[in-house]
Amino acid sequence: MEQAASKIRIRPRPGKAGSRWSMAKKFWPLYLLMLPGVVYMIINNYLPMFGIIIAFKDINFAKGIFGSDWVGFKNFEYLFKTEDAYIITRNTILYNGAFIVTHTVLAIAFAILLNEIRKKFFTRLYQSIILLPYLMSMVIVSYLVYALLSMETGFLNKTVLPLLGIESISWYTETKYWPAILTIVHNWKGIGFLCVIYLASIIGIDPEYYEAATLDGASKRQQIFSITIPLIAPVVIFMTLLAIGRIFYSDFGLFYQVPMNSGPLLEVTNVIDTYVYRGLIFLGDLGMSSAAGAYQSLVGFVLVILSNYVVRRLSKENALF
Amino acid sequence: MKKRTGWVGALLALMLLVSACGGNGDSGKKPGGEAAEGQASQASGQEPYEVVMAFYIFGEVPRDLQLVQDEINKISKAKLNTTVKLLPINIGAWKNQMNLMMTSGEKLDLIVINEYSNDVTKGRLLPINELLERHGQGILEAVGPDYYNATKVKGISYGVPSIRDLAADYGLVVRKDLIDKHAIDVSGVNALEDLEGVFRELKDNEPNLVPITNKTNTSVLGTFSTRDSLGDDFGVLVNNGQDDLKVVNWFATEEYAEQLRTVRKWYEAGYVLKDAVQNQEADVAMVKAGKAASFLGHQKPGYEAQQSRATGMEMMTIKLGPAVAKTSTVTNNMWGVPSGAEKPERSIQFLNLMYTDKDIVNLLDWGIEGKHYAIAEDGLIDYPEGISAQTTGYGLNMGWMFGNQFLSHVWKGDNPDVWKEMDEFNRNAIKSKALGFTWDPTSVKAEVTAVYNVADQYRRGLESGVLDPDKELPAFLNKLESAGINKIIAEKQKQLDEWAQTQ
Numbered sequence: 001m002e003q004a005a006s007k008i009r010i011r012p013r014p015g016k017a018g019s020r021w022s023m024a025k026k027f028w029p030l031y032l033l034m035l036p037g038v039v040y041m042i043i044n045n046y047l048p049m050f051g052i053i054i055a056f057k058d059i060n061f062a063k064g065i066f067g068s069d070w071v072g073f074k075n076f077e078y079l080f081k082t083e084d085a086y087i088i089t090r091n092t093i094l095y096n097g098a099f100i101v102t103h104t105v106l107a108i109a110f111a112i113l114l115n116e117i118r119k120k121f122f123t124r125l126y127q128s129i130i131l132l133p134y135l136m137s138m139v140i141v142s143y144l145v146y147a148l149l150s151m152e153t154g155f156l157n158k159t160v161l162p163l164l165g166i167e168s169i170s171w172y173t174e175t176k177y178w179p180a181i182l183t184i185v186h187n188w189k190g191i192g193f194l195c196v197i198y199l200a201s202i203i204g205i206d207p208e209y210y211e212a213a214t215l216d217g218a219s220k221r222q223q224i225f226s227i228t229i230p231l232i233a234p235v236v237i238f239m240t241l242l243a244i245g246r247i248f249y250s251d252f253g254l255f256y257q258v259p260m261n262s263g264p265l266l267e268v269t270n271v272i273d274t275y276v277y278r279g280l281i282f283l284g285d286l287g288m289s290s291a292a293g294a295y296q297s298l299v300g301f302v303l304v305i306l307s308n309y310v311v312r313r314l315s316k317e318n319a320l321f
Numbered sequence: 322m323k324k325r326t327g328w329v330g331a332l333l334a335l336m337l338l339v340s341a342c343g344g345n346g347d348s349g350k351k352p353g354g355e356a357a358e359g360q361a362s363q364a365s366g367q368e369p370y371e372v373v374m375a376f377y378i379f380g381e382v383p384r385d386l387q388l389v390q391d392e393i394n395k396i397s398k399a400k401l402n403t404t405v406k407l408l409p410i411n412i413g414a415w416k417n418q419m420n421l422m423m424t425s426g427e428k429l430d431l432i433v434i435n436e437y438s439n440d441v442t443k444g445r446l447l448p449i450n451e452l453l454e455r456h457g458q459g460i461l462e463a464v465g466p467d468y469y470n471a472t473k474v475k476g477i478s479y480g481v482p483s484i485r486d487l488a489a490d491y492g493l494v495v496r497k498d499l500i501d502k503h504a505i506d507v508s509g510v511n512a513l514e515d516l517e518g519v520f521r522e523l524k525d526n527e528p529n530l531v532p533i534t535n536k537t538n539t540s541v542l543g544t545f546s547t548r549d550s551l552g553d554d555f556g557v558l559v560n561n562g563q564d565d566l567k568v569v570n571w572f573a574t575e576e577y578a579e580q581l582r583t584v585r586k587w588y589e590a591g592y593v594l595k596d597a598v599q600n601q602e603a604d605v606a607m608v609k610a611g612k613a614a615s616f617l618g619h620q621k622p623g624y625e626a627q628q629s630r631a632t633g634m635e636m637m638t639i640k641l642g643p644a645v646a647k648t649s650t651v652t653n654n655m656w657g658v659p660s661g662a663e664k665p666e667r668s669i670q671f672l673n674l675m676y677t678d679k680d681i682v683n684l685l686d687w688g689i690e691g692k693h694y695a696i697a698e699d700g701l702i703d704y705p706e707g708i709s710a711q712t713t714g715y716g717l718n719m720g721w722m723f724g725n726q727f728l729s730h731v732w733k734g735d736n737p738d739v740w741k742e743m744d745e746f747n748r749n750a751i752k753s754k755a756l757g758f759t760w761d762p763t764s765v766k767a768e769v770t771a772v773y774n775v776a777d778q779y780r781r782g783l784e785s786g787v788l789d790p791d792k793e794l795p796a797f798l799n800k801l802e803s804a805g806i807n808k809i810i811a812e813k814q815k816q817l818d819e820w821a822q823t824q
Contacts, residue, residue, distance in 0.1 A: 059443065060443060060444035061423050061424070061443055061444045061660050061661075062444030062445075063444060065424060077767045078767035078770045078771065081805075082771040082803065084771060084774055084775075084804070146599070151595035151596045152594065152595055152596050170595075170787075173598065173787060259599075260598075260599030260601065261599070261777075262781075262782075263598060263777055263778045263779055263780065263782050264598065264778070264779075264782045264787070266774070266778040270778075275770075275774055278773055278774050278777050279769070283439070283766060283770065284416060284420075284436065284439055284443075285766060286420065288770070
């Protein structure tokens, strides 16, 4: 839609009075086409923004949302009050930071590898296999992990570790393994989707670049680092910026379901979303949960602006806005 | 020109489609409703009114819900010129959907309450004392003054408990065949510590079974209690609230430490699942699958029969404490009128039928006679010919929810006198001194959230014996303190003292 709009702007009719009006007259079908999308955006994405006032109110159903009392920042207090605040913030940012890096690197690597496969059938096959976990529910994933790690029946404890002569490990009570386990699970599950996006943009690269490079005697490695990666960089930056915007949101299923809500692991599995869930499942306080949401989106917003700013300083044409 | 009409046409079609999607589904009343209207309004002298009644369910919506609703309406139409619309909502979506319906002002007249304190402080419920006195005499009579008073918050009642087990006694539910087969003596068992001998025998004789399992999402001890939790376990009355009204930190008591050491012993001896902390299999399912022999639970008359049905094996119970009534046992299932209700008096009138009219209670509990159940000669009921638990069109089986359960038929396999027994059970239960006190955590919300997280981190591990209490209990207590449990206890004590003065 943005492209269409910019094209219209490029072709103004010089010398004609009220050109804007005449433009509207000429392209009104296009505006009409845009209308449902705009209406949808307003209803679905902009109107709910007023809901942010819930974060500053003590909601009482008898008085309604607008009649409830204002409480200032009281609803936000619990997010910063205890020593847990440090743990959940640290966990959220470090995990998501690690996820963004590993995800991007692995997805690009897989995309390049897939692109090099000459037999179409196998490309499709591998692509489907990599994508499959992405389509699975986290609950199912959590049981797959459980099937590996359980004390009573787990594959690792019952089959693999005895073979190696190692005593069985109580995975669900040992914190030290979980940063690795969660990263592996997250990558295994999510990589397919990103990989498909990168593969699509790699396929879109003009083959002439590679032909020229081959003629000049460039090795495969040189081609990858000098052609493929620079050319898909805009897509990578775009996807990464999107991910950074959500750095303060965590995948609830991953941090709650996969460790089977195991208490002894909370030190390394408690993130903002699970903290809010655990605390409010009993209180059911709308104000406090909205406060958490408002806080997360505010930080996400600031981070997107900041990282876009950095990208702009480094290479202007790759910035989002 | 032709092109242009094409555009407009497409747009119009789109708009039509959108408006059709958003169209309201409740166009027109139920067929057959109007026909009887004329006579009925004369009968009760009231305008016709539809009561929307929301409750949560655990499985799918019963196929024959509409038929049951029509039958109920025949009765309530004649008596009150009121019809009811049953609105079952899956428990998983219950909380969200209630929040949404109430904030958006959707029609709602009667709801089940499972978080009384929360609902009252959030203003979700209407005060109903006066309405009950005017339109709900049958309800008051059935509930009785003791339990009715337990619903009062600052002197005002916002809901009434359904008539069911209003007290609870705790104990062990265990496979009877195993106890008999190995001649295990359970006569001397009346405390948690005494169970060790039973478990040892079970473990020695049945090495493939875990002697005791835990309920999903809670610890082995999660379904056992000797205290009045005063709502959330953060600040409790020990000894079931029989001594005084001094709120203490349960986790810092010697009794708690003792319980943890007991469970730790069980765990180390292999009586508890090694995976207890993340065990996702229900206790009943574990027993049914032959993987476990027993579990702790709170009980009521007819509990053995209920659990035997659920597990498909004969179960027996070993009592570990007296029956106690606490605010939590009374308020965990109530009926109330949401604050947006249009005509609250009509809600209460219908609710009154649920506490007094045998036919309505049986319709809600068991469905339609001859279709969903049949009465045998001994007065007990069972599935009709050719119908089973799998094929019945109305298998809610939630009699404890809908009003006065004591008016309902007794299912085959239960004691025919089960309701009489339960009535006595309720009457004879010892009552916590804080029965009727409803805790309002609003002023310490931040602390409660933090303390919940700490409890989540330690309780399941400690109370299943997975964590060593000597090492982890002090850490738990430390974290509780820094999360602000003392502030919660002080606030609770303050509210409890204020409440006690008004009694």
